[in-house]
Amino acid sequence: MASIAENISTVRTQITNAARAAGRPETAVRLLAVSKTQTVASVQEAYDAGQREFGENYVQEALEKIAALNLPEIIWHFIGPIQSNKTAEIATHFDWVQGVDRIKIANRLSAQRPAERGPLQVCVQVNLSLEDSKSGVALEDAASLCEHIASLPGLCLRGLMAIPAPSTDPEQQRATFRPLARLFQELQGRYPQMDTLSIGMSADFEAAIAEGSTLVRIGTALFGARHPGPKPLGAK
Numbered sequence: 001m002a003s004i005a006e007n008i009s010t011v012r013t014q015i016t017n018a019a020r021a022a023g024r025p026e027t028a029v030r031l032l033a034v035s036k037t038q039t040v041a042s043v044q045e046a047y048d049a050g051q052r053e054f055g056e057n058y059v060q061e062a063l064e065k066i067a068a069l070n071l072p073e074i075i076w077h078f079i080g081p082i083q084s085n086k087t088a089e090i091a092t093h094f095d096w097v098q099g100v101d102r103i104k105i106a107n108r109l110s111a112q113r114p115a116e117r118g119p120l121q122v123c124v125q126v127n128l129s130l131e132d133s134k135s136g137v138a139l140e141d142a143a144s145l146c147e148h149i150a151s152l153p154g155l156c157l158r159g160l161m162a163i164p165a166p167s168t169d170p171e172q173q174r175a176t177f178r179p180l181a182r183l184f185q186e187l188q189g190r191y192p193q194m195d196t197l198s199i200g201m202s203a204d205f206e207a208a209i210a211e212g213s214t215l216v217r218i219g220t221a222l223f224g225a226r227h228p229g230p231k232p233l234g235a236k
């Protein structure tokens with residue numbers, strides 16, 4: 001079985017190749033290592049291989065890792081669903097939050113961000129699959145949520161993210177991402193600080209890069225299968 005360092009190297013090469021094939025600069029796409037359910041030792045191994053950005057979905061689990069891995073340049077993204085009773089912990093301990101899809105959550109994160117940490121970097125989550133069960137704002141409502149977030153002092157609006165329904169057909173994957181990429185370009189004209197289109201996971205990152213992704217969120221292709229879990233919320 002390949003080591004985490006080998007997997008990172010392989011995925012980085014695939015990212016570079018996909019960017020080149022799309023006629024984009026090789027440095028246009030950042031890699032976010034999704035470390036949910038993975039151990040502190042695995043995150044450390046990825047860090048030692050040069051990885052700096054990590055994504056976590058579960059607040060309690062993440063806080064333990066953030067405390068244990070107080071390393072130079074490490075950047076933590078919260079990428080899970082956001083419950084309003086967790087916003088204070090998220091605003092205090094994370095650098096980025098990617099799943100913002102409601103004004104109420106945005107207001108709480110802004111108000112609870114400690115001033116000394118500077119603004120929290122935010123991506124608005126858009127629902128591309130039109131499923132009631134998935135979180136995310138509808139595409140046609142994303143611009144007004146962005147406008148609200150851009151006005152909040154504790155937040156910095158950096159981009160859009162989405163988790164579409166899985167598809168194994170690369171053409172279908174690209175077609176799903178396309179309207180989001182178009183909206184992203186349009187919003188970039190309004191908000192110069194907006195530089196992040198967070199689309200693409202292990203199964204569809206090449207299609208996402210072809211459509212303009214600037215940040216791919218990869219878990220299993222780096223760390224292997226996820227450990228069983230998560231722990232129920234509130235569990236010790």
Ligand SMILES: *Cc1c(COP(=O)(O)O)cnc(C)c1O
Nearest residue numbers: 034079201202203217218219220
């Ligand atoms: C788990 C997760 C990922 C990574 O998924 P893989 O298929 O393991 O690469 C990416 N984004 C979000 C929001 C996730 O929850």
